[in-house]
Amino acid sequence: MSAPNPARRNERTRRAILDATLALLAETGYADLTIGAIAARAGAGRQTIYRWWGGKGAIVLDALVDAVEVTGMTLADSGDLAADLRLVLRATVAEFADPRISETTRAITIETLIDADLAGQVRDRLLRPQLDAVKDRLRAGQRAGQVRDDLNLDLAVELLFGPLYHRWLLRTGPLTERYADGLVDLAVAAMRPAH
Amino acid sequence: MSAPNPARRNERTRRAILDATLALLAETGYADLTIGAIAARAGAGRQTIYRWWGGKGAIVLDALVDAVEVTGMTLADSGDLAADLRLVLRATVAEFADPRISETTRAITIETLIDADLAGQVRDRLLRPQLDAVKDRLRAGQRAGQVRDDLNLDLAVELLFGPLYHRWLLRTGPLTERYADGLVDLAVAAMRPAH
Amino acid sequence: MSAPNPARRNERTRRAILDATLALLAETGYADLTIGAIAARAGAGRQTIYRWWGGKGAIVLDALVDAVEVTGMTLADSGDLAADLRLVLRATVAEFADPRISETTRAITIETLIDADLAGQVRDRLLRPQLDAVKDRLRAGQRAGQVRDDLNLDLAVELLFGPLYHRWLLRTGPLTERYADGLVDLAVAAMRPAH
Amino acid sequence: MSAPNPARRNERTRRAILDATLALLAETGYADLTIGAIAARAGAGRQTIYRWWGGKGAIVLDALVDAVEVTGMTLADSGDLAADLRLVLRATVAEFADPRISETTRAITIETLIDADLAGQVRDRLLRPQLDAVKDRLRAGQRAGQVRDDLNLDLAVELLFGPLYHRWLLRTGPLTERYADGLVDLAVAAMRPAH
DNA sequence: GGCTAACCGAGACGGTACGTCGGGTCTTATG
DNA sequence: CATAAGACCCGACGTACCGTCTCGGTTAGCC
Numbered sequence: 139m140s141a142p143n144p145a146r147r148n149e150r151t152r153r154a155i156l157d158a159t160l161a162l163l164a165e166t167g168y169a170d171l172t173i174g175a176i177a178a179r180a181g182a183g184r185q186t187i188y189r190w191w192g193g194k195g196a197i198v199l200d201a202l203v204d205a206v207e208v209t210g211m212t213l214a215d216s217g218d219l220a221a222d223l224r225l226v227l228r229a230t231v232a233e234f235a236d237p238r239i240s241e242t243t244r245a246i247t248i249e250t251l252i253d254a255d256l257a258g259q260v261r262d263r264l265l266r267p268q269l270d271a272v273k274d275r276l277r278a279g280q281r282a283g284q285v286r287d288d289l290n291l292d293l294a295v296e297l298l299f300g301p302l303y304h305r306w307l308l309r310t311g312p313l314t315e316r317y318a319d320g321l322v323d324l325a326v327a328a329m330r331p332a333h
Numbered sequence: 334m335s336a337p338n339p340a341r342r343n344e345r346t347r348r349a350i351l352d353a354t355l356a357l358l359a360e361t362g363y364a365d366l367t368i369g370a371i372a373a374r375a376g377a378g379r380q381t382i383y384r385w386w387g388g389k390g391a392i393v394l395d396a397l398v399d400a401v402e403v404t405g406m407t408l409a410d411s412g413d414l415a416a417d418l419r420l421v422l423r424a425t426v427a428e429f430a431d432p433r434i435s436e437t438t439r440a441i442t443i444e445t446l447i448d449a450d451l452a453g454q455v456r457d458r459l460l461r462p463q464l465d466a467v468k469d470r471l472r473a474g475q476r477a478g479q480v481r482d483d484l485n486l487d488l489a490v491e492l493l494f495g496p497l498y499h500r501w502l503l504r505t506g507p508l509t510e511r512y513a514d515g516l517v518d519l520a521v522a523a524m525r526p527a528h
Numbered sequence: 529m530s531a532p533n534p535a536r537r538n539e540r541t542r543r544a545i546l547d548a549t550l551a552l553l554a555e556t557g558y559a560d561l562t563i564g565a566i567a568a569r570a571g572a573g574r575q576t577i578y579r580w581w582g583g584k585g586a587i588v589l590d591a592l593v594d595a596v597e598v599t600g601m602t603l604a605d606s607g608d609l610a611a612d613l614r615l616v617l618r619a620t621v622a623e624f625a626d627p628r629i630s631e632t633t634r635a636i637t638i639e640t641l642i643d644a645d646l647a648g649q650v651r652d653r654l655l656r657p658q659l660d661a662v663k664d665r666l667r668a669g670q671r672a673g674q675v676r677d678d679l680n681l682d683l684a685v686e687l688l689f690g691p692l693y694h695r696w697l698l699r700t701g702p703l704t705e706r707y708a709d710g711l712v713d714l715a716v717a718a719m720r721p722a723h
Numbered sequence: 724m725s726a727p728n729p730a731r732r733n734e735r736t737r738r739a740i741l742d743a744t745l746a747l748l749a750e751t752g753y754a755d756l757t758i759g760a761i762a763a764r765a766g767a768g769r770q771t772i773y774r775w776w777g778g779k780g781a782i783v784l785d786a787l788v789d790a791v792e793v794t795g796m797t798l799a800d801s802g803d804l805a806a807d808l809r810l811v812l813r814a815t816v817a818e819f820a821d822p823r824i825s826e827t828t829r830a831i832t833i834e835t836l837i838d839a840d841l842a843g844q845v846r847d848r849l850l851r852p853q854l855d856a857v858k859d860r861l862r863a864g865q866r867a868g869q870v871r872d873d874l875n876l877d878l879a880v881e882l883l884f885g886p887l888y889h890r891w892l893l894r895t896g897p898l899t900e901r902y903a904d905g906l907v908d909l910a911v912a913a914m915r916p917a918h
Numbered sequence: 919g920g921c922t923a924a925c926c927g928a929g930a931c932g933g934t935a936c937g938t939c940g941g942g943t944c945t946t947a948t949g
Numbered sequence: 950c951a952t953a954a955g956a957c958c959c960g961a962c963g964t965a966c967c968g969t970c971t972c973g974g975t976t977a978g979c980c
């Protein structure tokens with residue numbers, strides 16, 4: 139009926155629920171994840187979950203955001219743009235290649251496809267920080283003359299991560315460091331100023 | 334117990350089920366689509382569905398493949414690579430921008446995230462033809478000297494479609510013709526032979 | 529949505545549910561009786577119970593009616609009215625004194641206090657046959673001159689069973705054969721024609 | 724943990740809770756009565772109720788006893804036993820016929836069927852005074868020679884009230900003054916000394 | 919008249935049962 | 950023997966209350 143009072147929320151229970159969610163995600167996968175199972179694992183009542191979250195997707199998002207804790211991420215700037223980007227893409231490729239992480243990412247991706255609100259939250263809280271960090275690095279590249287001035291940076295970021303998502307989503311090929319490197323080379327070639 | 338005999342299958346029922354599936358997909362979205370609703374709409378028994386399909390994803394896939402009917406697609410070759418690619422990407426963007434098609438694509442995407450077998454089928458029966466058509470056009474571009482000889486064509490195709498999927502999936506920006514054109518320009522720049 | 533078709537009902541399941549209900553009634557008492565427990569014990573789905581019954585009371589009533597199976601009950605007529613009535617009242621007292629039966633009777637009585645519809649059913653299907661049998665015997669007594677002609681027979685029946693219910697309900701005293709006999713004597717005295 | 728101190732009890736809250744209980748009993752009936760609703764209506768905390776009462780039945784009993792306030796009831800003795808009893812039975816019939824009172828009586832009756840302890844309390848605090856008053860009047864009737872000396876007075880009292888309860892409980896007929904009078908006549912006939 | 923122990927309102931918590939919904943299996947009767 | 954219909958078992962859903970447990974705020978009774 140009325141909204142619950144967050145001030146009175148039991149932090150310990152909140153933690154237990156998020157932890158249980160991550161654990162069960164890893165064990166049973168997203169599709170077989172149950173509110174009841176989370177509650178049981180967390181030693182919490184089911185109602186407590188419904189009190190604070192809207193559904194499975196919301197809990198999982200919270201659990202993931204909480205786990206990743208992306209706060210003020212920035213990329214190293216070694217002067218070598220391609221090298222710096224390689225680092226990021228290799229790391230991302232590694233995450234997608236890790237079955238445990240991949241599984242969870244798949245889970246939350248499903249939920250974003252179902253729930254547009256959630257999609258916005260995932261985008262803004264989970265992904266934007268990373269994408270923005272890359273964008274900042276590209277801007278620095280522009281100032282250093284390595285990147286075309288008139289390049290649309292949002293598009294450029296998509297050029298880096300889009301193919302990777304595509305390959306992951308459609309499983310059209312392996313996700314390896316070699317792949318990441320090739321992708322960076324190609325993207326950097328596209329971004330280079332016309333001589 | 335024993336496998337059903339496809340020869341005795343009722344084609345009319347099959348059609349009714351696939352049609353009902355597409356109709357309900359458009360009306361209620363994938364998440365709220367139920368086997369029971371499909372059966373009811375199709376005037377079929379639920380058991381009939383279970384007899385011939387494995388689950389929601391399999392029906393939806395069949396319905397979509399059946400609807401799209403991608404057979405031997407090839408790209409026009411006007412000599413102008415960028416122009417030819419623009420046509421394809423603009424068409425794809427238009428599809429993703431169409432809410433009805435987008436919704437259905439989301440539906441099947443969800444299912445591919447859940448069921449890897451299905452993902453393979455979608456990839457091979459639904460997407461591969463299109464991607465291969467583009468790949469063929471790029472190969473022609475290589476022969477014409479517009480595309481670097483050492484370019485990994487699979488990667489190149491991903492460079493074209495990946496950003497688009499990324500933007501659609503994460504809803505990070507509008508899907509317009511302008512966007513398609515800008516993407517093509519960037520990708521073509523990346524593919525151009527070093528002078 | 530639509531009413532289920534009784535013709536297709538599974539008799540075995542129905543029996544299992546009624547049996548489970550009686551068993552659990554005896555074991556746990558009415559208050560702690562659960563739809564879920566009945567279903568589990570019967571090896572049935574909860575939905576199956578909800579399909580055919582309206583609630584706990586309806587199942588219990590059915591189970592009891594089914595157990596008692598009161599069909600065309602009549603009293604012996606030995607010529608000695610008091611003796612015949614003593615037999616009935618002693619039997620009733622014995623039932624109320626039996627903890628197992630008493631507990632179940634309490635259960636269904638509760639439900640009749642809550643649900644007037646159910647009360648009517650209990651009255652008509654479970655009790656009326658017995659009360660009517662006594663009434664018939666009293667009518668025979670009138671013909672034999674042992675009972676006042678102007679006696680309201682419904683009232684007379686209540687005079688026999690009412691005190692018994694009262695004592696059972698309020699637990700104001702023991703329910704024994706002696707009690708039954710005393711009650712019959714008093715009631716018969718009240719019914720006797722003024723000489 | 725430790726028992727609460729009755730001396731510090733807030734009388735206003737106690738009253739509010741009992742009043743709310745009676746009001747809700749009349750409005751929603753016993754089955755749908757919840758502790759939470761009582762607390763809300765009374766503007767009290769649920770814990771306060773649990774502090775002072777054991778459960779729904781205990782509160783309802785207190786509320787009813789409090790409402791009835793049976794103190795030292797005695798029957799008038801006009802010399803005419805039947806007339807005096809008619810007064811009592813007519814009053815009782817009127818109570819049972821009043822839907823509001825009847826509903827509440829049903830409520831507490833339910834609870835007595837569930838909780839034997841409570842049954843004892845109801846019997847002793849709520850009913851015994853009335854029954855004893857009638858018993859006293861019958862004893863006076865014995866002394867006056869209107870009632871058989873060897874009559875079991877407890878049984879006689881049940882003979883008066885039992886049929887009434889029976890009819891109320893099973894709803895086998897209307898509860899009217901005529902009914903009360905007829906019942907008294909019959910009972911008095913049963914109690915009369917053998918000529 | 920100030921201190922302090924308790925009661926009080928409020929409401930979050932771990933639970934349990936509810937009644938509903940959909941999944942996948944089975945049974946029955948048509949054609 | 951495939952089909953339409955639908956009953957069946959199962960189990961997750963989201964809700965309603967239960968009885969317990971904090972948490973401040975208020976209030977009574979003893980210094």
